[in-house]
Amino acid sequence: MVRNLVLHISQIDGIAVIALEGFLDAHTAPQFEEAIQSEIDAGRRNIVVDCARLLYISSAGLGVFMGFIGELRETGGDIKICGVAAPRVLQLFEVSGFKDLFGLAADLPAAVALFREKDK
Amino acid sequence: MVRNLVLHISQIDGIAVIALEGFLDAHTAPQFEEAIQSEIDAGRRNIVVDCARLLYISSAGLGVFMGFIGELRETGGDIKICGVAAPRVLQLFEVSGFKDLFGLAADLPAAVALFREKDK
Amino acid sequence: MNDFGRCFELRVRSSTENLALIRDFVGNVARQGGLSESDLSLVELAVDEAGANVMEHAYGGDPTREVVVRVRLDADAITIEMLDTGRGFDPAAVEQKDLQKLVAEGARGGLGMRLMKRAMDEVQYRSVPGGRNELRMVKKLGKPPGPETTEEDRKSGGKGV
Amino acid sequence: MNDFGRCFELRVRSSTENLALIRDFVGNVARQGGLSESDLSLVELAVDEAGANVMEHAYGGDPTREVVVRVRLDADAITIEMLDTGRGFDPAAVEQKDLQKLVAEGARGGLGMRLMKRAMDEVQYRSVPGGRNELRMVKKLGKPPGPETTEEDRKSGGKGV
Numbered sequence: 001m002v003r004n005l006v007l008h009i010s011q012i013d014g015i016a017v018i019a020l021e022g023f024l025d026a027h028t029a030p031q032f033e034e035a036i037q038s039e040i041d042a043g044r045r046n047i048v049v050d051c052a053r054l055l056y057i058s059s060a061g062l063g064v065f066m067g068f069i070g071e072l073r074e075t076g077g078d079i080k081i082c083g084v085a086a087p088r089v090l091q092l093f094e095v096s097g098f099k100d101l102f103g104l105a106a107d108l109p110a111a112v113a114l115f116r117e118k119d120k
Numbered sequence: 121m122v123r124n125l126v127l128h129i130s131q132i133d134g135i136a137v138i139a140l141e142g143f144l145d146a147h148t149a150p151q152f153e154e155a156i157q158s159e160i161d162a163g164r165r166n167i168v169v170d171c172a173r174l175l176y177i178s179s180a181g182l183g184v185f186m187g188f189i190g191e192l193r194e195t196g197g198d199i200k201i202c203g204v205a206a207p208r209v210l211q212l213f214e215v216s217g218f219k220d221l222f223g224l225a226a227d228l229p230a231a232v233a234l235f236r237e238k239d240k
Numbered sequence: 241m242n243d244f245g246r247c248f249e250l251r252v253r254s255s256t257e258n259l260a261l262i263r264d265f266v267g268n269v270a271r272q273g274g275l276s277e278s279d280l281s282l283v284e285l286a287v288d289e290a291g292a293n294v295m296e297h298a299y300g301g302d303p304t305r306e307v308v309v310r311v312r313l314d315a316d317a318i319t320i321e322m323l324d325t326g327r328g329f330d331p332a333a334v335e336q337k338d339l340q341k342l343v344a345e346g347a348r349g350g351l352g353m354r355l356m357k358r359a360m361d362e363v364q365y366r367s368v369p370g371g372r373n374e375l376r377m378v379k380k381l382g383k384p385p386g387p388e389t390t391e392e393d394r395k396s397g398g399k400g401v
Numbered sequence: 402m403n404d405f406g407r408c409f410e411l412r413v414r415s416s417t418e419n420l421a422l423i424r425d426f427v428g429n430v431a432r433q434g435g436l437s438e439s440d441l442s443l444v445e446l447a448v449d450e451a452g453a454n455v456m457e458h459a460y461g462g463d464p465t466r467e468v469v470v471r472v473r474l475d476a477d478a479i480t481i482e483m484l485d486t487g488r489g490f491d492p493a494a495v496e497q498k499d500l501q502k503l504v505a506e507g508a509r510g511g512l513g514m515r516l517m518k519r520a521m522d523e524v525q526y527r528s529v530p531g532g533r534n535e536l537r538m539v540k541k542l543g544k545p546p547g548p549e550t551t552e553e554d555r556k557s558g559g560k561g562v
């Protein structure tokens with residue numbers, strides 16, 4: 001198994017969905033950062049990051065969220081994290097305080113519903 | 121994933137079935153050797169080794185087959201290898217010449233049928 | 241870490257590409273030590289954070305330098321040392337900001353050392369001027385994550401991070 | 402293997418327990434080198450066979466000695482060196498028996514070196530008297546397994562196994 005990161009990017013009703021597959025560490029974080037930047041450049045400020053197939057994340061991955069979330073929220077946008085499945089990914093969201101601060105949506109529909117709620 | 125070997129031992133009509141799960145290398149080969157020796161000590165000379173869940177094998181594993189097969193055949197017994205599934209396990213049976221010399225049965229029923237044929 | 245009882249050493253260049261290799265190496269040793277899956281992922285995380293810091297900060301992103309990782313298995317603990325010959329630093333001088341503040345600032349980092357300390361029971365850093373820098377982390381076997389400053393830190397000569 | 406361009410080194414004690422660790426280490430490096438899955442398993446096999454030989458023969462089963470594995474990635478090849486400080490041997494003096502004969506004799510081994518040669522493009526062994534023994538194996542990238550004796554063997558100072 002190659003320890004890399006694959007990004008699957010799509011949209012639902014103007015919401016950007018970035019599904020992460022594989023390993024998100026200091027080596028692969030720049031890929032993730034670029035993907036979010038592209039969405040913002042394209043004018044999408046509501047972003048869902050689906051972690052269902054994410055197997056590993058380190059603080060370099062958290063740093064990408066941290067770098068964008070404040071800026072997005074200031075302009076009415078947000079990042080919602082959903083689908084966390086791998087125990088070690090959940091562990092990092094918990095031990096870092098991310099889960100408490102941002103919350104984790106169960107799955108993609110739940111995350112999309114949060115945006116609908118917000119933008120009503 | 122722990123890189124060890126788990127042995128599942130059973131019998132079908134007096135034929136010993138040793139199912140290998142995991143990694144068979146110089147570290148774990150002694151376990152396999154003991155398992156075969158126990159079967160022989162218990163009077164079973166027809167042995168099927170089921171490799172369906174074997175993920176890795178080195179020459180140390182082949183050495184166990186080599187050590188018993190001649191002796192068993194001299195006394196009317198045999199070892200049949202079956203169920204090879206992992207590409208790298210198949211690769212070793214091929215590159216070592218084992219496949220050509222001993223043959224590989226497709227699965228457990230096929231291996232058992234070979235013994236029924238032989239002992240008819 | 242002098243006797244070779246149950247020591248393991250890995251030397252790789254300082255490319256972030258090698259972080260996965262470092263994690264797998266340490267993970268494999270930890271498995272031999274009988275760590276639980278949960279402790280094992282904490283140890284892999286700590287060593288990843290440590291490696292990323294060496295690559296990014298000590299070597300300033302130069303991927304051609306050398307990172308040495310040593311692991312020692314004892315009956316009651318796993319000890320990891322990470323060595324580099326890059327820029328040293330003073331952990332005590334690094335301001336610890338809480339997560340909320342980091343997010344407000346849009347910081348891209350600032351969590352690594354905290355995570356190492358949460359993941360491990362002991363974290364010590366030593367910079368030998370003109371020589372090499374050593375990060376030493378200990379995880380006790382079969383124990384929950386330790387507090388941020390441990391008994392050991394206060395007693396030992398090494399500097400708690 | 403002097404410059405540190407794309408070199409990787411692992412040091413572990415000579416317990417067969419560490420064979421899995423050695424395979425994973427080399428496998429991870431090979432993956433970085435872009436080897437196909439099939440070549441990758443051949444390289445892991447070769448290094449496992451080499452490691453098992455060092456542990457069993459060079460060190461006579463003593464699990465407390467040291468095994469050094471070095472891997473170098475070049476654009477067109479992966480080179481593996483395995484070093485030990487145990488008993489050396491003369492590969493040319495080892496009788497090569499065919500599989501049928503080994504089976505007839507109930508031999509427990511005798512396939513390891515042959516497999517290494519089939520799996521790799523070059524295999525060379527050098528025993529420095531009173532010093533250390535070096536096994537050097539090369540796999541060319543994107544090429545099928547080489548013949549048992551290679552061009553390189555015949556030309557180089559190193560002894561083809």
Ligand SMILES: Nc1ncnc2c1ncn2[C@@H]1O[C@H](COP(=O)(O)OP(=O)(O)O)[C@@H](O)[C@H]1O
Binds near residue numbers: 327354
């Ligand atoms: N190994 C190291 N060598 C030099 N400086 C370091 C090292 N590790 C950490 N630092 C310094 O400490 C700061 C905080 O590190 P850390 O908590 O890991 O967060 P981050 O690396 O994400 O900035 C870094 O920004 C850096 O200035």
Ligand SMILES: Nc1ncnc2c1ncn2[C@@H]1O[C@H](COP(=O)(O)OP(=O)(O)O)[C@@H](O)[C@H]1O
Binds near residue numbers: 509
């Ligand atoms: N690294 C080594 N150090 C010392 N002797 C070795 C080494 N490798 C192989 N030998 C010798 O060569 C013989 C053949 O090795 P090999 O083909 O690998 O088969 P096996 O190890 O299964 O006997 C061994 O039995 C041993 O005598």
